[in-house]
Amino acid sequence: MSDIISIKxxxxxxxxxxxxxxxSEVLDYITPFVKAGVTTGELDRLCHEYMVNVQGSIPAPLNYCPPGYTPYPKSICTSVNDVICHGIPDEKVLKNGDVVNLDITVIKDGFHGDNSRMFFIGEPSQLVKRLSEVTYECMWLGIAKVKPGAHLGDIGHAIQQHAEKNGYSVVREFCGHGIGRVFHEEPQVLHYGRPGTLERMEAGMIFTIEPMINAGRRDIRHMGDGWTVKTKDxxxxxxxxxxxxxxxxGYEVLTLSAGSPPPPAFITEAQAAVAA
Structure with a gap:
């Protein structure tokens, strides 16, 4: 990983x-299939075929192997319930009340498009619904801090404040990252921190904002497959x-498509106020 932040x-x-x-369009495509009775392995198969056969894109996670890891064996990540990230698709059947994050990264003409969404299976608990909603707000509050001259710490601070105000905790072991022709590059984008700290943003920088927010404590545990990370509690x-x-x-969100959920009202209202 380069220590230099690339300006695109x-x-x-x-x-x-x-x-x-x-x-983003892979997530649009898979949405109708994410329901009770489907396995996470089947969702992976469908996404893989859509990427390769319809889009002519490459699934970035497949055989991805950062230092210290074994190659990732599937084309998407499926993180169910208490899985924080990097859940490996398998024969697990999704059932009513489950919640799953689908993390999709495609490579097209050498460039990476990285995004994830939460999906409810049937009717989720109020706890899970609220957690997902607050996490979505956290991501957008972080995005709203993006502009030239602002600091990366401003993003983390906005996310951490909103999560903790709602009684949740921010996972610290994983963060957003620079992205381009390389899947993970500088800078690291922490989802906690102090305003006015870390690197200054410059026009042309591209990175992910991807807060992982826990209903309980922020502590994690690594599972034996070398990839899956769950909440300790x-x-x-x-x-x-x-x-x-x-x-x-300011900013432009690159992972938008026809089926993307709309930004929270406070974001669209703020944009309207700026435009007025």
Whole structure:
């Protein structure tokens, strides 16, 4: 991983726009299949075939192998209930009341589009519904801090404040990251911290914002497969993720498509106020 944060050229930004939209469109495509009775392995198979056969994209997670890891064996991550991240699709059948995060990264023409969404199976508990909602708000509060001259610590601070105000905790072992032709590059984008700290943002930087928020304590446990990470107290966890470009005046979310959930009202209201 480079220690230098890359500033993307207009051509690279256009490539990232395409990859980001395609990553989001995989989530649009899979949405009707995410229901009780389906296995996470079947969701992986469907996403893989859609990426390869329909989009002509490459599933970035498949055989991805950072230092110290074994190659990741599947094309998507499926994190169910108390799984924080990197859940490996298998024969697990989703049942009513489950909640699952699907994390999708495609590679198109060498560029990575990385995003994730939460899905409810049937009727979730109020606890899980609220956790997912607050996590979505956390992500957007972080995104709203993105502009040239602001600090990466501003993003983490906004996320941490909102999560903790609602009685939740922020996972600290995993964070957002720079992305482009490389899946994970500098900078690291922490989901906690102090305003005015860490690197200053510059137009042309692209990174993910992907808070992992736990209903209970922030402590984690690593499972024996070398990838799956769960909450230590077995309480549910939620995550949402977008890939974001720093523009000359603020931000552009690159992982948007026709089926993307709309931003929270406080974001659209703030944008309208700026435009007025």
């Amino acid at each position: 050229t207009p051509e690279e930004i256009e490539g990232m726009r395409i990859a980001g939209r395609l990553g 077995r309480k549910p966890s939620a995550q949402w993720e977008h890939t974001v470009l720093v523009t000359e005046t």
